[in-house]
Amino acid sequence: MTAKIARNLMPLNATVRDVMARLNEAVGVILFVDDGGKLQGVATDGDVRRAILNGRGLDTPAADFMIRQFTFGRDDAEPTANLALLTERVRHLPILDADGRPVELLTWANLWALPLIQPSLGGNESRYVNDCLATGWISSQGPYIEKFQSAFAEYMGGGKALCTSSCTTALHLALEALGIGAGDEVIVPDLTFGATANVVIHANATPVFVDIDPITWTIDPKAIAAAITPRTKAIIPVHLYGHPCDMGPIMELARQHNLKVIEDCAESLGAEYQGRKAGLIGDVGCFSFFANKVITTGEGGMAITRSPEVAAQMAILRDHGMTRERRYWHLHAGYNYRMTNLQAAIGLAQLERIEIFLKRRDDLVRRYNTYLAGFPELGLPTQAPWARNIYWLYSLAVRPERLGMTRDQFSAMLSERGIETRPVFQPLHGQPAYRSGIAHPCPVSADIAERGISLPTGNEMSGNDVDRVCDAITSILRTQRVYRAQSA
Numbered sequence: 001m002t003a004k005i006a007r008n009l010m011p012l013n014a015t016v017r018d019v020m021a022r023l024n025e026a027v028g029v030i031l032f033v034d035d036g037g038k039l040q041g042v043a044t045d046g047d048v049r050r051a052i053l054n055g056r057g058l059d060t061p062a063a064d065f066m067i068r069q070f071t072f073g074r075d076d077a078e079p080t081a082n083l084a085l086l087t088e089r090v091r092h093l094p095i096l097d098a099d100g101r102p103v104e105l106l107t108w109a110n111l112w113a114l115p116l117i118q119p120s121l122g123g124n125e126s127r128y129v130n131d132c133l134a135t136g137w138i139s140s141q142g143p144y145i146e147k148f149q150s151a152f153a154e155y156m157g158g159g160k161a162l163c164t165s166s167c168t169t170a171l172h173l174a175l176e177a178l179g180i181g182a183g184d185e186v187i188v189p190d191l192t193f194g195a196t197a198n199v200v201i202h203a204n205a206t207p208v209f210v211d212i213d214p215i216t217w218t219i220d221p222k223a224i225a226a227a228i229t230p231r232t233k234a235i236i237p238v239h240l241y242g243h244p245c246d247m248g249p250i251m252e253l254a255r256q257h258n259l260k261v262i263e264d265c266a267e268s269l270g271a272e273y274q275g276r277k278a279g280l281i282g283d284v285g286c287f288s289f290f291a292n293k294v295i296t297t298g299e300g301g302m303a304i305t306r307s308p309e310v311a312a313q314m315a316i317l318r319d320h321g322m323t324r325e326r327r328y329w330h331l332h333a334g335y336n337y338r339m340t341n342l343q344a345a346i347g348l349a350q351l352e353r354i355e356i357f358l359k360r361r362d363d364l365v366r367r368y369n370t371y372l373a374g375f376p377e378l379g380l381p382t383q384a385p386w387a388r389n390i391y392w393l394y395s396l397a398v399r400p401e402r403l404g405m406t407r408d409q410f411s412a413m414l415s416e417r418g419i420e421t422r423p424v425f426q427p428l429h430g431q432p433a434y435r436s437g438i439a440h441p442c443p444v445s446a447d448i449a450e451r452g453i454s455l456p457t458g459n460e461m462s463g464n465d466v467d468r469v470c471d472a473i474t475s476i477l478r479t480q481r482v483y484r485a486q487s488a
């Protein structure tokens, strides 16, 4: 018997209270076995809720409330025959051996797992990649690089765009091209993916961690103002989860203190601040095309800037620091941060469908918002009046005191129902890699990091998928309400 199923087994004298405690560990269903190990009955959280509503007390033994009529599979049956027994009503299927003892449990998670994010590659991607293969242009030279860069700049509404091997390398190029280096401080949000701070350290500068805004989860301009010193040289606002930062006050601070602004747009392609695309508001904008971002090239990134000088400097650094004027003449100890033509071919095909992807996300978000609006246990994501949030991931902050469980318990219950979720990032300032950084108080970042969770949000996701996630959430929250009412 697998360790997994052991957590589902309980004796016939287990009480409602025992069963509730075990179900709270996200096991989904309890299998009640007799002294011989034979399955005699089952109960899900819904069955326990109904038992309580029918007046059963917490000390009622399983034998008095378990469901004795249940669907089960056989361990000698075809696996597909067993899976076929899973339906809208039968979400947990015990598999019994010849003696009637449970040996396995099939769930919806086995049948229909819903991933957090799935790329959509059904456009011109394969045609363009095949074109690269057929013509032999597979390295970082070739027509798709130029095509992708100009299509990207056109989508952004201006600037010079440079393909890179990732967003991380784009950020590093931006810092070096803007002259940020040893002795300089760079202000970054405490809640972001680590790459935002790593590149500051790669550039030999010092990351300064400041708090985020509790509504948008993006860097708080007041916290930036409080962290500026004579050594501060740059700010890296991160448009987190697709919500743009409050760029007006940030650019005003940068103007007053003569600071560079590098926008980390890894999660925000298409996001807008007061009708302007995020990425072209600061000095340089850096985008990611990792497989889980809004558009993908597998691995890849883009840097965009309105400054021809900065663009030229980034291009030289991207290509080993060599000048264009003289062959094999190195002006800097540069990098190889180039993208391949193969990746650019995929990127161009992805960008052709950006409006479709963003529209689909808008639809998903509207559906999530409508369905989940009635649950005060959940803090739904928002969009500031000046913002276009492109909702890279539909992320909410649970309220554990109302929910009666932690974010991680909630996530485990969704996982048990086949739904993948993700905790938000960890605050950076306490992590081993960033001890050399300067940390300002970050209570909001700490709070959101503990309560934030991302639900499935993908370019291929359907309305039905959203409904399935919301159905699962509804069932978890309803059950939890009954338990809480009972134990109050």
Ligand SMILES: *Cc1c(COP(=O)(O)O)cnc(C)c1O
Pocket: 165, 166, 167, 168, 169, 192, 193, 195, 196, 238, 264, 266, 267, 287, 288, 289, 290, 300, 301
């Ligand atoms: C994904 C991500 C990055 C890194 O992007 P890569 O292309 O994987 O290097 C940087 N910053 C943020 C906020 C991200 O989400």
